[in-house]
Amino acid sequence: MGKLSAFTDSKLVLLAIGLLGITILAALFAPWIAPQDPYDLAQLYILDARLPPLTRNADGTLFLLGTDDQGRDVFSAVLYGLRISLGVAFVATAIAVVLGTSIGLLSAYAGGRTDAVLMRIVDMQLSFPAVLIALMLVALLGTGIEKVTIAIVAVQWARYARTVRGAAMVEREREYVEAAQCLAYSPSRVMFRHILPNCMAPLSILATVEVASAISIEATLSFLGVGLPITQPSLGLLIANGYPFMLSGNYWLSIYPGLVLIAVIIAINIVGDRLREVLNPRSER
């Protein structure tokens, strides 16, 4: 209990947790909350397109946040879009962290030829633009959530690998690692149990930044036409779809998804920062 109260030491953190909780619940229960299934084409009607917030269509249906360019209820689309955006961001980040960290650790620990090979692979990966990877995937396999996730992982893992390797290189030279090696601990134990915890600081900084950037990469891929299927908009795709309407005054198409995105990302970061402070072994408290 003491731990929890220490965790929620400020109103800001409490607020963030509350917001995040509501968001996750809303995303989970979207099909029951949303007035419309925004992914079912037969439920959309083009004559309802671009209705401003709080207007009704000819049948009397109320659109809380207005409709998009296809007549899709923006409120429903935001709820459904949350699921996809958060899902893609977390899954992609998780895979990228695990993959990148393992490779970074291995690279730093093994050194020599292994290090050289792995780091050159990282260099290669860093230079491939996400758009190109996404385009190749789309050409080979068509559009889809999993292709976008793969493209994001492909872009991000290399950054983790580089960061973790950098930190681990320093740690490797320390006495405690030598001591562990003298005790004949297995390399994987030394890597994951001893070196890794000491690389957490830069890794976690990168990870919180990268969750946010995963969402924006997904939006950017959609903007460039190689993202999610257009009939299943995420928050990012909603923003990308709303982009052409910004100058003409149909602000609600992208502003509401944008605001929700901002709120969620800030909440994730406040909670993430706090989590890091509490869990960090070197923390001052």
Next chain:
Amino acid sequence: MREDRQSKLKHLVAVAGLALMAIGVIPAQAAEITIATRSEMTMDPHFFWSTPNRAYNVQLYGSLVRLDERIRVQPMLAKSWELVDETTWDFQLDPEARFHNGEPVTAADVVASFDRALNLPNAAASYKGALRGVTGFEAVDQETVRFKTAKPNPALLHQIAQVAIIPAGVAGTARQADFISGKAAIGAGPYRFVEFKPGDRLVLERNDKYFGDQPKWDKVVFRVISDDAARVAALLGGDVEVIDYVPPVDVARLEADPNIAVHKGTTDRTMYLIPDTGRNQSPYVLGADGKPLVPNPMLDFRVRKAMAMAIDRQALVDRVMDGAGVPANQNVAPAVLGHAEGMPPLAFDLDQARNLLAEAGYADGFDLTIHCTNDRYVNDGRLCQAIGQMLARLGLRMTVEALPKAVMFPKIRDHQGDRTSLMMLSFGSGTSGDAGGALTHTIHSYAPDRGFGTWNIGHYSNAEIDALIEEAAATLDAEERGKVQSQAVKRAIEDLAVIPLFYTSVIVASRKGLEYQVHADQSTIADSVSKSE
């Protein structure tokens, strides 16, 4: 030597100008215009054949004949032409025509330019594609060029309008980089080269010695702004005076702005759907069990009819295109020769469409994927989704697949692969000037060895229509040809070989006080901008 004299002359003019200003006489303000354009230019005039490049070329280099705003042929470097026999054309050059370096334009220059256009190495989008059926060209005398065609070829004038003319000396030696630096960018057009920054801008200045109508501007800057919103912002912010390819969604805001004028017109293009009518089993048509549906329901005319009736064309034009378009009842735009007059509009009637579908035995619908580009035509991704909606209302279980053209075009144009079951496409008439282009490429049966049906993605095939198309392609008399073409169009649409959607619009916007004469092929031409009276 000549250059020397020219620079001295420039110097003199500059000094004179200074002197005039010094004594308080203000010279007439230089007329300068900045045009933001969607399309980047290729400076080598014979390297990359595309409509935007042709538009740049005709302003800087010039061609034998040019296409006007309605895609009609007008004399340019050639002042007249005549048919010697059915396959031989003689072009008489304008004796006044001069290159920017002062040399007269001769038949040898024309021949050298066409040679270069046909044989330039490494040209992926070669001008060879524009000169189909042209078997030879030669200089008869200093001012006469003769073209030979394989068969009587009514499209010849439109074809040679594609090719820029440069001095024979330049054509023989210039490297591609020389056109970019400007060293070789010598032509006979109304404007001359000043500066080119790849990806950024092309600057032209008035060619005082132009032999034709005097150019309207002293200096023209074409700025490349490929992003639609950024282009509109540039106009709103006053950074440029004219923008092309205005996104229809911004028209209302621009029209409401007191500082801005919008110029609209119709194009030579039609948007339409291509149902797969060539295969008994189509890859993206599935039954309720998820297995391919055999036979392919779209082989049944009633299914195609139901699909055509389920589409609310007016709603597409109003709601997706913001009014930029006209509902179509055929695949050839009204202003184009070969447009079939008197055809009934394609009615929107959802109930009757559902009845027809049920009558054909598909009351429970079927799974169908519609494929579209998402970066090729105005609002193509959004149109695709809206059509998906309308067909879903008919009772089909629709999947919408909108892909970049870099993925989509290889998929459909390689006729060996899966292609699509239903696809949205657009076709224009800029390179034939009549319905011939659309008919031979999109309606005629796929026959690659004879060059027919390149874009017949659905592999529709009807021998009688094919015969009409081939007959028209060899008919030199325009009126006669138009009649045969409109007959072919009528037959094809009555059978719903393709499902027409709407004729597209061209929209250009400018600062208030400027007029713009829009071009049906959507070229952006500096001299089409003029100051309002």
Next chain:
Amino acid sequence: MGAFLVRLLFQGIVTLLVVSIIIFVGVFAIGNPLYVLVDPSAPAEVVQETLRQLGLDRPLHEQYVRFVLSALRGDLGTSYVHALPSLELIASRLPATLELVVAGLVIAFLVGVPLGLLAGYMANNWLARLISSLSILGISLPTFWIALIMIIVFSLELGWVPTGGRGDVATVLGIETSLLTASGLAHMALPALALSLFPLALIIRLTRAGVREHNRMDYVKFARAMGISPQRILVSYVLRNILIPIVTMMGLIFGTLVAFAVVTETVFAWPGIGKLIIDSIKVSDRPVIIAYLLFVVTMFLVISFIVDLITAALDPRIRLVKAS
């Protein structure tokens, strides 16, 4: 050192070879570029003939061997669209991107480090939290959207800066730069700002974390005991120590930003290599795509080599140990 360089060179060559194979297979998978490039009314036989002329009808491995052979002669192919050797094309567009990226990094550094110091110094203060949370905003929202909002606010509403394009450039030592003309700087302000958002967030966070870590270290405690003012400790001691990892990190970000510039350059009509690559991808301009990737890989190889050298030579902790 000599043997080290040779090994590095060898690694570089192998990497380039592997990248060229991957990218070759990749663009091959995307499909026949001529179907995207040529005018729709070009007859099929002309397309086939061009295909043969360009060698695009050959099997993949043959095309690759042909490519490697001409690459060894310094020829990476001619752009299908721009009629220029692709390397020359990239070289001509590179200065615009480099100056944008440098400007973005400088903004990020000048704004990020003070904010990070502030946030780290104030530890658990709500302002500190807000600074680091707000910094994330810039990267969670898609660049194209932020860029357009910037244009709407700063160009259309306030009229402070132009909406896009590169403006006037001055030529210094044969290189064109916008940094030396007023119009150039005005044109560059918004895109550089947009581009700085990603490194800004990272720098704020790194600085903040660094300050907090170093505040616990013995040398800081010692300095405090000596009665040196906290501000002076922060700026003279802590900042000096945390700057090195930040600067090394910026090396890596530098490369990433060149890739990030794609969207920024598109929306601001900035004629750099980011806009070039996205345009080339859109029209399947294969030689440019391949040359671009080989160029960027080389850039990353050089950067990671330098970063490795710097980390090895200048690691603050190693130096601290020696100093004490």
